[in-house]
Amino acid sequence: MRDVLIVGGGPVGTMLGCLLALRGLDVQVLERRTEPSLRSRAIGIHPPLLGVLEQVGVAEALVRRATHVEEGSVRCDGRTLGRLSFSALPTPYPYVAMLPQYETESLLRERFQELRPGGLRGGVSVSEVRRRHDYAEVVTDAGETFQARYVVGADGARSRVRESAGLPWLAVGGRETYLMCDYGDTGIYGADAVLYFERGGVVESFPLPDGTRRWVAMTDFLAEHASSSDLADVVRHRTGAVVGQARGVASAFEVQQHRTNRMVAGRVLLVGDAAHQISPIGGQGMNLGWLEAAALAPALARAVAEGDAAASALAMYSRTRMRAARMAMRQAGFNMSMGRPVRGLRLQARNALVRTLAVPPTSALVARAFTMRWL
CATH class of the missing domain: 3.30.70.2450 (Alpha-Beta Plaits)
Incomplete structure (x- = not known):
């Protein structure tokens, strides 16, 4: 019986695994892939998330490898309409770090392996999650069963965890x-x-x-x-x-933007694209998932340590992060409309x-x- 099982070993699931391991929780990550994807999807890492990566211990390596975007311009018909600078932002990282997702994911996996040797298990396809009174079960396509006090779905927009929990998937825009x-x-x-x-x-x-x-x-x-x-x-x-x-x-x-209506269903929780699918225009998707991981880690640590406080801590996580997701979706919708x-x-x-x-x-x-x- 582990403290937390995370379904999905992408950048958000692995980030959450690192944050939980740093808090001393017994955490395992289950990933469908046997080899990391080399597709370059998300590339922009915003300043607040560089601070989270610093907590995990990979910011220095990532910043050293990434390209730093300190300014951007908007053009039309051969003319510059305006410029935007990030250099005056009140942060130690006044830029957007640009790095292909597979490189970011590799850094996080290496760090998780240091924190929890053998904690990431590849080649595991999850078919169902069953909610029990004081734990949850993950059933794989191969018929294996894993048990944990809490199960977190970080398995993307087509989340089997979300589907098993009976949470809706609502189209937006x-x-x-x-x-x-x-x-x-x-x-x-x-x-x-x-x-x-x-x-x-x-x-x-x-x-x-x-x-x-x-x-x-x-x-x-x-x-x-x-x-x-x-x-x-x-x-x-x-x-x-x-x-x-x-x-x-x-x-x-x-x-096509989507979201669920809550991120907690008993002992099953959602994070990242499993809870919301946000336009990549503006680079918010992976970053928003990391912000959720940073909020969920202390909430889960408290839920495991203080059973009486679990419901309120996890409800607060769901409420505040759903509000942020709705704001991000409105911003992404504005970005798309402008283009x-x-x-x-x-x-x-x-x-x-x-x-x-x-x-x-x-x-x-x-x-x-x-x-x-x-x-």
Whole structure:
């Protein structure tokens, strides 16, 4: 009977495992994959989360490896509408650290192995979670059963843990489609992030380590068969920018935001994408999951140590983090709406709004919002 079982060994589940192990809890992570994914999905790590990574003991290595984005610009029709700087943020990390998710995940896994040798078990597919009065059971596809005082679902948007707990999955807002690929960085933008709010839809560009730059473009449909050359053509047609040599294959994805209505069901809890699916535009998904892990770890530690306080501690976690998730979803919805194709008066109005948001004192508030300072 372990204290906590975490279903899902991605960056959020592994982060939570580290935080619980540091508090002395008996924790195990169950992961479906046998090998880490090399897909580069989340890349931006915001200042508040660098502080959490510092607690875990991996911030120094991550900061040393990552590219630091201290400024960004918004452009349209070949002109700069505004610039945003993170250098004045009241934090030891006045930048957004850019690092491919698989590298971040590798650092967390190595740290978890140091804290809990053998604590991460791969190749385990969970089929069901059963809630009992004073513990919970995890049943695998292979028929194994694991027991723990608490089970945490960190198993993503298609969470079997959430499904087993009977929690709803509510769609929020409309759908958008995007195309993404990494290319060699031509060096034109330095370490800046660039957002092109163009007539045909947004194009985003972010620097990565090893002379790489990620490009993301909104599309009219889910372009599943598009190539890196196709995305390069879209970027050039909309913005006039020329990308470097492709360093991977293009990836099409669809954004549909979802959330559950609570993050606790008895001794089963949710964290990260298992509780909410948030648009990656703005880079909030993984970061929000880490903020939840940082809030859940002390709540679980108290629940294990003080049974009488468990219900109130976990209810507080659910209430406060659901509120933050709703705020993040509204912000992500705003980000998506700003990037949609526009023409005429609507284009002029949007550009005027961007110019307003990019000058003091509003720019300081935008920088705080973009880096998740109030979540």
